[in-house]
Amino acid sequence: MRAALFLIALAALALAPIAAPWLQFVLTLALAKGFAALGVAVLLRGGLISIGHAMFYAVSAYAIAFLARAGLNEFVVLLLLGTLASALAGLLIGAFLVRYRAIFFAMLNLAMSMVLYALLSKLYGITGGTDGLRLAVPRFFGLALDKASFDTALYYAGLVLMLGVGYGVQRYLASPLGHALAAVHTNELRLEYLGVPVRFVLLIAYTISAALAGVGGAIAAMAISHILPEFAFWTASGHLVLVAVLGGIGGVAGPFIGSLFLEVLHTLAVGVTDAWNLIIGVALIGVIFFLPSGLYGLIRRRSGEPA
Amino acid sequence: MTTPLLQAKDLRISFYGVQAADGVNLEIREGEFLAIIGPNGSGKTTFLNLCTGYLRPSSGEVYLDGKPITAMAPRTIARRGIARAFQIPQLFLDQTVLDNLMIAVAAKRGIWVPFRALGADGRRREAEELLALVGLDGEAQQLAGALPEGRRKLLDIVIALALKPRLVLLDEPTSGVSTIERFTLMETLMAALRRAKVTALFVEHDMDVVQRYADRVVVWDSGSVMAEGPPSEVFKDERVLRNVVGVA
Numbered sequence: 001m002r003a004a005l006f007l008i009a010l011a012a013l014a015l016a017p018i019a020a021p022w023l024q025f026v027l028t029l030a031l032a033k034g035f036a037a038l039g040v041a042v043l044l045r046g047g048l049i050s051i052g053h054a055m056f057y058a059v060s061a062y063a064i065a066f067l068a069r070a071g072l073n074e075f076v077v078l079l080l081l082g083t084l085a086s087a088l089a090g091l092l093i094g095a096f097l098v099r100y101r102a103i104f105f106a107m108l109n110l111a112m113s114m115v116l117y118a119l120l121s122k123l124y125g126i127t128g129g130t131d132g133l134r135l136a137v138p139r140f141f142g143l144a145l146d147k148a149s150f151d152t153a154l155y156y157a158g159l160v161l162m163l164g165v166g167y168g169v170q171r172y173l174a175s176p177l178g179h180a181l182a183a184v185h186t187n188e189l190r191l192e193y194l195g196v197p198v199r200f201v202l203l204i205a206y207t208i209s210a211a212l213a214g215v216g217g218a219i220a221a222m223a224i225s226h227i228l229p230e231f232a233f234w235t236a237s238g239h240l241v242l243v244a245v246l247g248g249i250g251g252v253a254g255p256f257i258g259s260l261f262l263e264v265l266h267t268l269a270v271g272v273t274d275a276w277n278l279i280i281g282v283a284l285i286g287v288i289f290f291l292p293s294g295l296y297g298l299i300r301r302r303s304g305e306p307a
Numbered sequence: 308m309t310t311p312l313l314q315a316k317d318l319r320i321s322f323y324g325v326q327a328a329d330g331v332n333l334e335i336r337e338g339e340f341l342a343i344i345g346p347n348g349s350g351k352t353t354f355l356n357l358c359t360g361y362l363r364p365s366s367g368e369v370y371l372d373g374k375p376i377t378a379m380a381p382r383t384i385a386r387r388g389i390a391r392a393f394q395i396p397q398l399f400l401d402q403t404v405l406d407n408l409m410i411a412v413a414a415k416r417g418i419w420v421p422f423r424a425l426g427a428d429g430r431r432r433e434a435e436e437l438l439a440l441v442g443l444d445g446e447a448q449q450l451a452g453a454l455p456e457g458r459r460k461l462l463d464i465v466i467a468l469a470l471k472p473r474l475v476l477l478d479e480p481t482s483g484v485s486t487i488e489r490f491t492l493m494e495t496l497m498a499a500l501r502r503a504k505v506t507a508l509f510v511e512h513d514m515d516v517v518q519r520y521a522d523r524v525v526v527w528d529s530g531s532v533m534a535e536g537p538p539s540e541v542f543k544d545e546r547v548l549r550n551v552v553g554v555a
């Protein structure tokens with residue numbers, strides 16, 4: 001049942017741009033944010049809430065813009081290096097942040113992202129300040145494509161990545177390290193007494209979550225072709241937390257479901273009403289009260305599996 | 308004379324003027340079952356906290372195999388072979404009983420096995436065997452948080468045993484367990500300890516349990532050792548009877 005739902009959803013995603021071409025850009029951005037929200041969801045497993053994760057989204061996007069300016073213009077290379085840049089930034093910042101818990105952790109992430117936002121806006125000579133940086137259309141596996149074909153290729157590459165990366169994250173969460181991460185949330189003392197280096201467990205999770213945000217940032221950068229400091233703005237981080245909670249952090253699919261749902265809803269709603277924030281707010285309240293394991297929990301329950 | 312497995316030398320610590328450890332000297336030899344008894348608030352749990360690096364003494368040293376471990380983190384001490392079960396069980400409440408134990412097994416074997424499932428590589432089998440050993444196998448799929456107090460206590464103990472420690476510190480293993488079940492629990496536990504050749508120190512309030520299972524008893528009073536010896540002798544001591552057994 002679940003496998004069937006999964007395949008139907010996947011087929012719908014694959015066919016959507018053909019049926020409704022205007023949806024392609026929306027869906028590409030939804031995928032990008034889905035990756036970053038998955039990063040946030042990974043940390044939520046460990047009971048840690050980051051309200052600064054858009055910084056890693058931005059790190060990857062800017063890294064790609066810099067690399068492109070330096071002459072690299074291959075999609076795969078840019079994607080990998082952008083993600084790597086975010087992972088390294090995550091490793092570095094994580095090494096400092098994993099000492100903190102709860103509100104301190106959340107606030108420090110926020111603070112870091114604000115510092116990055118300020119730097120990106122002010123260092124005009126390097127980052128282009130609030131004008132941002134433009135990104136030319138990269139080659140796709142060596143092929144020189146026009147913007148429209150590249151965007152299509154990017155979308156399908158994003159779908160494939162979602163499957164591959166999603167599977168990898170699922171394996172990670174099901175591994176001893178992933179369970180230890182959840183255990184940090186429930187009983188850090190017991191974990192310590194089992195001889196487990198808690199900070200190391202968290203640092204791995206943090207680095208993975210930053211890398212995931214990096215994958216998202218890379219896709220967004222190449223879809224939008226224009227990189228702005230807003231990528232790192234705190235509202236973007238808040239949006240990622242919202243997506244993660246809305247979609248559900250119980251499974252890897254949750255954040256993607258949340259992201260696709262929100263992005264499509266947003267696109268449809270802005271055409272009809274300007275009460276977008278009201279819709280989002282009500283949807284979130286509904287999920288928190290009635291679907292504690294998110295939209296994904298709803299699907300799981302329907303298919304007769306424990307949420 | 309051989310080096311004691313664990314040795315505490317003149318440990319001192321106080322909380323807001325209360326001397327919870329007031330010059331504690333104690334040795335545990337390999338293979339023995341040592342019981343600690345003493346009134347509430349006499350510093351028994353504090354002693355376990357001092358031995359496992361959770362608290363640092365203001366003075367004094369703890370030695371494992373003759374080597375000081377006083378300044379080490381609980382994590383490091385655990386890796387050196389001292390495991391602990393707590394007075395209030397410390398479990399991963401929203402994971403299953405089996406997962407709790409598999410995490411412990413993984414912790415012992417090394418959690419750095421990326422992309423291998425928690426239950427793979429024999430971790431599940433080992434965890435299931437341990438659960439069966441103490442009769443928790445029927446509850447394997449329950450959430451740890453759904454267990455009644457006595458079963459939680461038991462799970463907390465097996466989690467400690469999963470580390471295959473050389474020394475296990477048990478803080479009131481039979482509290483929260485009904486008087487009838489106490490001896491069944493202790494029989495199971497002792498069998499498991501003997502089989503794994505684990506040295507054990509247990510804090511205990513039930514004098515019948517102490518009498519029956521301890522090789523040696525240490526009597527605690529206001530942060531220090533007041534008497535020690537085999538149960539038969541200690542329980543004849545006037546002061547012990549008056550101060551401890553009467554109260555406990």
Ligand SMILES: Nc1ncnc2c1ncn2[C@@H]1O[C@H](COP(=O)(O)OP(=O)(O)OP(=O)(O)O)[C@@H](O)[C@H]1O
Pocket residue numbers: 322325327345346347348349350351352353354394
């Ligand atoms: N972390 C702490 N902070 C402040 N006071 C503490 C702390 N730990 C222990 N104490 C105090 O030290 C004294 C000894 O406490 P401890 O828990 O070691 O006693 P115990 O012998 O284990 O008692 P019980 O039989 O009730 O478990 C008590 O007065 C207690 O209030």
Ligand SMILES: [Mg+2]
Pocket residue numbers: 351352353394478
């Ligand atoms: Mg105590």
